[in-house]
Amino acid sequence: MPSKEALRLFAPVLAATLMPLNSTMVAVAVPDISSDFGHDPALVTQALVTSYLVGAVVLQSPAGKIGDRIGHGRMIVLGQLFLGAGALLGFMAPALAWLILARILMAAGSAALVPSTLALMRQVLAPERRGRAYGTFGALMALSAAVGPLVGGELVRLFGWQSVFAANLPVLVVAVALGSLTGSFTGAAAAGRGAPSRFDWVGTVLLAAGLTALIVGLRPGAAHELVLLVLGGGLLLLFALWERRIADPVIAFSLFRSLHFSAGAVLISVQNLVMYTLIFQVPLLGVALFDLNAEDTGRLLLSLTLAMMITSPIAGRLTDHLGPRRIGVAGSLVALLGLADLALTDLTSSSQLVIPLALLGVGVGLTTPPAQSASMTAASTEAAGMAAGIGSTMRYLGGIIGVAVMSRVLDVHASRTEVISDHHVLLVFFAGALVVGLGCAALLPARPVHKDEVLAGRHTSRSV
Structure with a gap:
């Protein structure tokens, strides 16, 4: 039987799953939006996808910090309000500029949730x-991302592109209703102690500007690419220097002194780098090498996403019983095995990709819950939001970096031999990332985290 706390958490979890859904669902609506507003599809894609991606990445760390200050129950409510307002605005938008604003509001709401x-x-x-909670959460987020294009395609076909935005509203209504029935977290106080200091707006602006410049600079075909990357790096360096001077920073770099937190956060980032990049790379290979259509490549990717969704909850339970290190190392080794199998295929048939992708999905599914459990437990309850925000930001940045590297290496318009050669270069890059992940997995706690807490004499707070 689920605990009372687990039932209460289902409402915010349901709302949070809209983040990956909205990330992938809008892609299928781009042609219709472009036609209605008379804009080039490439421009619409850049505007709607980039605005959401930038908003989701740059706002998660500040949102986590604000949640630590005002209470995460209240932050959930704010996230639902922003997401609902953005969805409603997108449904009613009379022009592309309003749609961009709607996507930014939705990204802000998701970043809070x-x-x-x-x-x-x-x-x-x-x-x-x-462990099992993080595993279940990861599985639901993966499922949401995977079904996004399918759900979006049906909605656009039946009701028009506006329904892609409107579809968020009934989910939010259900989440709010469930929260009312099971008991929300809004009545609880923030986890901090004493009167809060002034919020670090300077650090927030530096972080947001630095990450925005970095993300836009990494995108394929970005104008002034080198300038943006240097600017982003410089702003992030200033951010790090500023944060060390602040009593209550947006990101406390002291968190990274914890080996378990750092190992868990980096492990999640490199695993997401490989998984997220493959989600983009496999369809490109499918078209270039096998002449697959979108439906065929979608089925092919199911071997990756389904394996990850099935494995993740199991890995969470195993983490609770066996400890993060064993499960994290096992998952990293399985992912490397899948990558080796992918490298050994001669790519004469698309069916050769099914088993390697499934092994990679199992590897990622095994690895994420122990990494998440170890990194979050390493942070105090007062800094839980900050830790979650840092982890989510690093997860997204891993995927962004991976796709940026892929876009510069893989030339799908070249000959078959050259495409396969580019593919193998990327596999070497992935192998390096997974080896780093294996090293991080070996640094996770050996014992189940609850045993470490008891041995250390820690008393985990059950209040929010």
């Missing part, structure tokens, strides 16, 4: 139940 949902898991669940 995800770190606070993870922080609530850290704060209200017993230590011996966190």
Whole structure:
């Protein structure tokens, strides 16, 4: 039987799953939006996808910090309000500029929901139940991302592109209703102690500007690419220097002194780098090498996403019983095995990709719950939102970097031999990332985290 805390958490988890859904669902609506507003599809794609991606990445760390200050229950409510307002605006938008604003509002709402949902898991669940909770959450997020194009395609076909935005509203209504029935977290106080200091707006602006410049500069075909990358790096360096001077920073770099937090966060980032890049790379290979259509490549990717969704909850339970290190190392080794199998295929048939992709999905599914559990448990309850925001930001940045590298290496318009050669170069890059991940997995806690807490004499707060 699910615990009372688990039932209460289902409402924010349901709302949080809209983040990956909205990330992938809008892609199928781009042609119709372009036609209605008279804009080039490439421009619409850049505007709607980039605005959402930038908003989701740059706002998660500040949102997690704000949740630590005002309470994550209140942050969940704010996230639902922003997401609902953006969805309603997108449904009624008379021009592309309003759609861009709608996507930014939706990204802001999602950025508030995800770190606070993870922080609530850290704060209200017993230590011996966190692994399975993180595993289930990861599976639901993967499922949401996977079904996005399918759901979006049906909605656009039946009701028009506006329904892609409107579809968020009934989900939010259900989440709010469930929260009312099971008991929300809004009545609880923030986890911090004493009167809060002034919020670090300077650090927030530096972080947001630096990440925005970095993300836009990494995108294929970006104008003034080198300037943006240097600017982004410089702003992030200033951000790091500023944060060391602030009593209550947006990101406390002292968190990275914890080996378990750093190992878990980096492991999630490199695993997402490989997984997210393959989600883009496999369809390109499918067209270039096998002349597959979108439906065929979607089925091919199911071997990756389904394996990850099935494995993740199981890995969470195993983490609670066996400890993060064993499960994280096992997952990293399985992912490397899948990558080796992918490298050995001669790519004469698309069916050769099914088993390697499934092994990679199993590897990622095994690895994410122990990494998430270890990194979140390494942070105090007062810093749970900050820790979740940092982890979510690093997860997205891993995927962004991977896709940027792929776009510069893989030339799908070249000959078959050259495409396969580019593919193998990317596999070497992936192998390096997974080896780094294996090293991080070996640094995770050996014992189940609840046993470490008891041995250390820690008393985990069950209040938010």
